Amino acid sequence: MDDTDADIDSSYVETLDIDGEAVTVVPEPYFYILLNKPEDYETSHKPKHYRSVFSLFPDNMRNIDMQAVGRLDADTTGVLLITNDGKLNHNLTSPSRKIPKLYEVTLKHPTGETLCETLKNGVPLHDENETVCAADAVWKIRPPCC
DSSP: OOGGGTTSOGGGOEEEEETTEEEEEOOOOOOEEEEEEOTTEESSSSOSSSEEGGGGSOGGGTTSOOEESSOOOTTOOEEEEEESOHHHHHHHHOGGGOOOOOOOOOOSSOOOHHHHHHHHHOEEETTEEEOOSOOOOOOOOOOTTO
């Protein structure tokens, strides 16, 4: 390794013997990006109806192997974690890990605590009764113009 590699932890560097020639392999560093996903973007590399969230990145980043941790629907806005760390992605999204998720929704029509109780008791989804750990109504009053 030369001086440009000085900040790389040598425990991650491997030397392989390929056809009698020593080849040094330095792993690509992981990166983590928090993206505030706008509406009308799909969380997909191959979008079907809207633009891809990955099109928001500059050209020099589009060929990097990066994935979204989870997904947000096209009409949903919010924080989306983008990374090239496949192990972290799997650990955060695997149902067996039971990582809690927090969602804030804006309803078209007013509702009451009954909706929260319904969510806590379970609603049918994909032929199973899905429940939430907690549901709280947070009341916000918005001016008619917004």
